[in-house]
Amino acid sequence: MKRTLIAAAFCAAFAGSAFAQQTDGGSGASPDYFSDPAMVGTFYTDDTMATLRPVEEMRAAYDALGEDERAALQQQCEQEANRGTDATALCSEVTTYQ
Structure with missing residues (x-):
């Protein structure tokens, strides 16, 4: 019985930390960031949000964002977890704006 309780406590401890990692990916940002x-x-x-604007308009939209918003967008695009998603095309362009 004692082993069962220890095993259950051990599993609960790791399940909680795994859940925490899945909710924000370690970035502190919402996983739905690119669908916002x-x-x-x-x-x-x-x-x-299926068709991107022309490059010139995208640059104007990027420049219109606040400094914090631009930094957050750059950070999200640089995260490997976002590669291969619907945001790939957006990120391919945005990451050139440095």
């Missing part, structure tokens, strides 16, 4: 129209909607042609 308030943050990246201006980079797209419509509300469905």
Whole structure:
């Protein structure tokens, strides 16, 4: 019985830390960051956020963001977890704005 309780406590401890890692990916930002129209909607042609604007308009949208928002966007794009997602095309362009 004692072994069972120790094993259960051990599993609970690791399950909690694994859950914490999955919720924010260690970045402190929302996993739905790139689907947030308030943050990246201006980079797209419509509300469905399926088609990116032309490069010149994307640069203007990026420049219109506040410094903190630009830094957050750059950080999210640099995270490997975002590669291969719908944000890849957006990030490919945004990461050139340094």
